[in-house]
Amino acid sequence: MQQIRIILDIGRPGEERPTLDIKATSIQDAIDQSVQHFCVEGVFILTDMEGIPLNQLTFPKIKTAIMTMSPAFVARQSILKIKKATNEVEKEKAINEIVKELQNQTYAREFFKTTLFPPPFNKQNIKIIKVSMRYKDAIKLMLNDKYIQELYNIMCTNEDLEIRLQAAEVLNVLCMSGGEIFIIYAAKVFAAKRDEYKYRSLLPMIGNTKIGATVVALLLGILKCSPEGRKSKIVMDFKYVGITEAVKKLKSYKLLVTNFEKALKDDCQIINYDQRSKREWKRVEEIRQNSIQLENRIKTLYLDKERALKSKEELSIILEQKKQEIIKCNEDIKFLKEHTEVRNNISITIRKLTRIELIEEIAKTNRDIELFTKEKERLLNEIEDVPKEKKKVIINNFIEQNDKEKIKSIPRGNFISKRITTQNFSHSKINCLNENIFNQPKIELSVYLPELKWNRIILKPDHPKCLWDCLPEKKLNICDVENSFKIEEQNSTNPVISRYKYIDLCVLRNKFPSSVSLGIDINNFYYRQITERDGKFLIDTLKGIHLNELDYSDGGKGIEGWLKPLLEIPAFQIKLKMWVESMLIENEINRITPLIQNCFKAIEVVKSSRSFKELINIILVTGNYLNSDYPSIRCADGFQIDLLIKLRETRLPQKQVSMLDFVIKIHSNPEQLIEELSISSFAKIDLTKLINDIKELIVKCSSLKQIIQTQIISLPSKQQSHITEEVNTLMSRVIYLRDFIIKTAKKFYQMMYWIIGIPAVAVEYNPITFFGILEQFTQQLKESLEDKTELKPSVTLINRAFTEMTRREKHIHFGSQDDLLAKVICCLKKGKIKASILRKILN
Numbered sequence: 001m002q003q004i005r006i007i008l009d010i011g012r013p014g015e016e017r018p019t020l021d022i023k024a025t026s027i028q029d030a031i032d033q034s035v036q037h038f039c040v041e042g043v044f045i046l047t048d049m050e051g052i053p054l055n056q057l058t059f060p061k062i063k064t065a066i067m068t069m070s071p072a073f074v075a076r077q078s079i080l081k082i083k084k085a086t087n088e089v090e091k092e093k094a095i096n097e098i099v100k101e102l103q104n105q106t107y108a109r110e111f112f113k114t115t116l117f118p119p120p121f122n123k124q125n126i127k128i129i130k131v132s133m134r135y136k137d138a139i140k141l142m143l144n145d146k147y148i149q150e151l152y153n154i155m156c157t158n159e160d161l162e163i164r165l166q167a168a169e170v171l172n173v174l175c176m177s178g179g180e181i182f183i184i185y186a187a188k189v190f191a192a193k194r195d196e197y198k199y200r201s202l203l204p205m206i207g208n209t210k211i212g213a214t215v216v217a218l219l220l221g222i223l224k225c226s227p228e229g230r231k232s233k234i235v236m237d238f239k240y241v242g243i244t245e246a247v248k249k250l251k252s253y254k255l256l257v258t259n260f261e262k263a264l265k266d267d268c269q270i271i272n273y274d275q276r277s278k279r280e281w282k283r284v285e286e287i288r289q290n291s292i293q294l295e296n297r298i299k300t301l302y303l304d305k306e307r308a309l310k311s312k313e314e315l316s317i318i319l320e321q322k323k324q325e326i327i328k329c330n331e332d333i334k335f336l337k338e339h340t341e342v343r344n345n346i347s348i349t350i351r352k353l354t355r356i357e358l359i360e361e362i363a364k365t366n367r368d369i370e371l372f373t374k375e376k377e378r379l380l381n382e383i384e385d386v387p388k389e390k391k392k393v394i395i396n397n398f399i400e401q402n403d404k405e406k407i408k409s410i411p412r413g414n415f416i417s418k419r420i421t422t423q424n425f426s427h428s429k430i431n432c433l434n435e436n437i438f439n440q441p442k443i444e445l446s447v448y449l450p451e452l453k454w455n456r457i458i459l460k461p462d463h464p465k466c467l468w469d470c471l472p473e474k475k476l477n478i479c480d481v482e483n484s485f486k487i488e489e490q491n492s493t494n495p496v497i498s499r500y501k502y503i504d505l506c507v508l509r510n511k512f513p514s515s516v517s518l519g520i521d522i523n524n525f526y527y528r529q530i531t532e533r534d535g536k537f538l539i540d541t542l543k544g545i546h547l548n549e550l551d552y553s554d555g556g557k558g559i560e561g562w563l564k565p566l567l568e569i570p571a572f573q574i575k576l577k578m579w580v581e582s583m584l585i586e587n588e589i590n591r592i593t594p595l596i597q598n599c600f601k602a603i604e605v606v607k608s609s610r611s612f613k614e615l616i617n618i619i620l621v622t623g624n625y626l627n628s629d630y631p632s633i634r635c636a637d638g639f640q641i642d643l644l645i646k647l648r649e650t651r652l653p654q655k656q657v658s659m660l661d662f663v664i665k666i667h668s669n670p671e672q673l674i675e676e677l678s679i680s681s682f683a684k685i686d687l688t689k690l691i692n693d694i695k696e697l698i699v700k701c702s703s704l705k706q707i708i709q710t711q712i713i714s715l716p717s718k719q720q721s722h723i724t725e726e727v728n729t730l731m732s733r734v735i736y737l738r739d740f741i742i743k744t745a746k747k748f749y750q751m752m753y754w755i756i757g758i759p760a761v762a763v764e765y766n767p768i769t770f771f772g773i774l775e776q777f778t779q780q781l782k783e784s785l786e787d788k789t790e791l792k793p794s795v796t797l798i799n800r801a802f803t804e805m806t807r808r809e810k811h812i813h814f815g816s817q818d819d820l821l822a823k824v825i826c827c828l829k830k831g832k833i834k835a836s837i838l839r840k841i842l843n
Contacts, residue, residue, distance in 0.1 A: 001025055005064045006034045006046075026676060027059050028610055034067050044068065056672055078111070095124055102131045109137065118142045121154055126166055133173055142174060152218075156202060168205060172214040199241045206246040213253045216260060219243065223263040235264055588697045595690055602682035609676040 006020045024030035031044050046054045046065045054062060078098045085091035101107045111117060117132070118141055119125040132138035142148075148171075155167040202219075206212045223234060238244050250257050449754065606612055 002030075002060055003733065004030060004062060006030060007064065007066045008034065025682070027054055027056070028676075030065070031067065032608070056669075091124065095127060099131050102128070103134075108132070108135055118147055121150060121163075121167060121170075123163065129170060133170070142170075148174070155205075155215075164205070167210065168211045171218070172210050199237055199243060203242055203246055206243065206249065208250050208252050212250060213256060216247055216250060216253070216256055220256070220260050220263060223260075232690070238264070348639045518806060588693070588700070592690070592693055593699065595685055597689070598685060605682050606677050611673040611676045 001023045002025070003021070003023055006022060008018045008020075022032055022033050022034060030046060035044065044067050046059075046067055048058070048062055048065065051066075052058075054065060078094065078101065081094040081097070082091060085094055098111070102111065111132075116465075117138070119128055121129065128144075133142075151167045151171055155164050155171065157166070158164050205215050219238070223231060245261050247257055318507060366789050398525065570632055
């Protein structure tokens with residue numbers, strides 16, 4: 001536990017920054033506590049006083065940390081503001097905020113990773129583009145074919161002169177940043193097309209300025225990188241437009257002008273530029289005339305298309321009418337086939353009957369069926385009117401049970417290997433349950449049973465918290481709760497009823513008047529009304545004396561004078577035993593309850609940890625893509641748990657390796673993952689001792705039931721009712737503790753069993769085994785990490801996966817064996833390989 005002071009820094013410079021002193025186990029724990037205290041929203045990070053983000057190594061050494069918004073989160077929020085802007089004022093405000101934030105290098109680095117950069121070149125985005133070009137990362141992103149072509153087109157063709165100058169200025173910066181590489185890079189893009197009007201539009205921009213030099217450098221790159229046979233045509237266009245004369249104005253850039261003129265003279269095929277240009281412009285005019293004719297032809301085709309669509313609608317109506325007639329004919333054929341059989345009790349064949357005779361025969365058959373149904377109902381009513389014998393009901397374990405019938409067991413369901421059909425379920429309730437189960441006295445449990453179908457889990461990137469709630473739940477019923485607290489002796493051993501010899505209280509009163517009177521007064525109290533001080537004194541006395549050494553006289557000292565007679569009274573004996581057992585159970589409940597609460601808090605910490613969610617997300621996303629080509633799913637956004645279990649087994653020469661082991665071996669920081677999933681370190685208790693204490697508590701509850709079953713029956717009915725009422729009060733507390741344990745356990749248990757690999761049939765919500773589930777999961781992670789077995793490339797999963805991938809993707813390269821799974825899923829996203837290939841690799 002680390003003592004640390006958190007300073008919240010989300011305001012403007014110069015404002016007072018609130019502080020908080022906390023004790024945290026990890027960076028995420030410190031952030032969660034601070035967010036809850038300061039009541040802020042967003043994604044935060046911890047840094048030291050110099051602004052360097054903290055990690056697991058530097059966190060224990062820091063006494064004071066600053067909590068700020070995550071730069072990646074701020075960048076994404078800025079983009080969302082631009083997208084959600086409804087008018088120009090809001091959009092301009094959002095752009096100004098981005099320009100202001102780009103002064104921060106950390107924000108700029110995250111902003112360049114978003115999909116907005118590089119932004120479209122327009123008046124609003126010019127501010128963002130100019131500020132971004134201070135960074136090398138921005139310039140690298142802008143040096144691409146598509147963006148440079150866009151800037152070039154704007155510089156040549158845009159009507160607004162200001163935007164054209166801005167585009168030329170940006171190209172100038174890119175040219176200075178990229179050097180000769182940029183010239184060649186840009187020229188390869190521009191030299192592919194012949195656009196004389198673009199050259200003409202560049203002419204006013206050629207002057208003795210940086211922008212003019214940039215334009216000439218671009219044209220020089222076009223000349224140098226133009227393909228064979230096209231250079232002479234480009235030179236002709238330059239002379240015809242007047243670019244060759246305008247280049248001579250660049251007196252400050254003599255070397256550039258010399259290289260440009262030299263490039264013009266290198267081509268020996270340049271002859272008769274004026275005649276060739278006239279021929280080319282004549283050809284352009286012919287092309288324009290042809291385009292006008294084509295436009296007229298297109299209009300004619302559109303008219304023909306409209307007439308064809310009208311004819312198509314008329315034909316579709318006629319086709320639909322014919323389909324209806326065919327359906328009607330098929331129904332008539334089906335009707336005739338059903339009623340053209342040869343029956344034994346009919347002397348002629350139905351096939352030979354006319355339509356009228358056929359209808360009469362069918363009506364006669366229907367009348368026979370109605371008569372048979374009425375006769376059947378009459379007989380059933382006569383049977384139901386017979387008086388039934390009353391069923392005997394006895395009190396056993398505080399549940400009314402039938403003397404001859406046993407409560408039907410509730411189908412548990414297999415969450416992986418099979419599905420249960422829905423014909424036995426109605427509105428999320430099981431029809432086959434006995435009604436007595438839902439009408440039990442003294443015990444009330446809010447239990448609702450869902451329809452046992454497999455739910456499809458949809459992973460949405462904007463709702464990561466839905467992952468936990470989407471997992472299927474198995475609801476409890478009262479039989480599951482009772483079976484969890486039964487022991488073997490309770491089912492196998494028959495209770496032996498002790499027989500007591502009743503003593504006449506009048507005889508005892510005459511023999512020991514004072515002690516018996518005191519004993520009867522105590523006996524009339526309920527055992528819970530004895531004070532704790534008197535109870536301890538009574539127990540200590542019972543432990544320290546021998547009954548044969550007691551002074552039985554009426555003048556005996558202390559408790560000895562009346563203890564022996566009282567122990568001969570059966571009701572007092574039972575009440576004394578009840579009080580002792582109940583006091584011990586109540587002490588255990590009070591001691592164990594806070595320990596269980598600590599466990600639940602630790603489990604909530606583990607469930608909310610980032611590492612656990614990332615681990616679950618890796619497994620679920622892999623399951624999505626594995627099942628993407630199943631006909632029942634047809635997409636990569638959902639999966640079914642009974643199919644996900646196929647991920648678990650991948651074969652090696654020595655043993656089987658689960659999907660969890662494979663994920664751990666390729667995990668970037670498994671030590672941190674195991675540290676954040678250790679329930680023992682968060683709860684600070686011994687789980688083994690806690691499980692043993694719960695077992696002992698269950699045994700004590702069972703022994704209390706044994707006392708009730710063997711001894712309370714021999715008492716008079718009035719005393720029976722008093723003791724039964726007190727025992728019910730005690731058992732209700734035990735049931736509350738039991739429900740408290742199971743309440744949080746069931747959802748977490750059912751999600752963990754298919755990750756760890758527990759068979760579906762063995763899953764039961766038993767509070768004894770629950771606390772070991774997460775620790776078993778953490779132990780399995782440790783074993784996977786400690787396993788130093790090397791995967792041999794010739795026979796292992798890595799080699800087979802590599803072979804399958806390279807056979808289908810010859811140009812793919814793996815940096816290491818660790819990124820194999822990521823490469824496979826990437827190929828699945830692009831549709832280059834099928835999901836069955838990945839299943840083949842992992843199975």
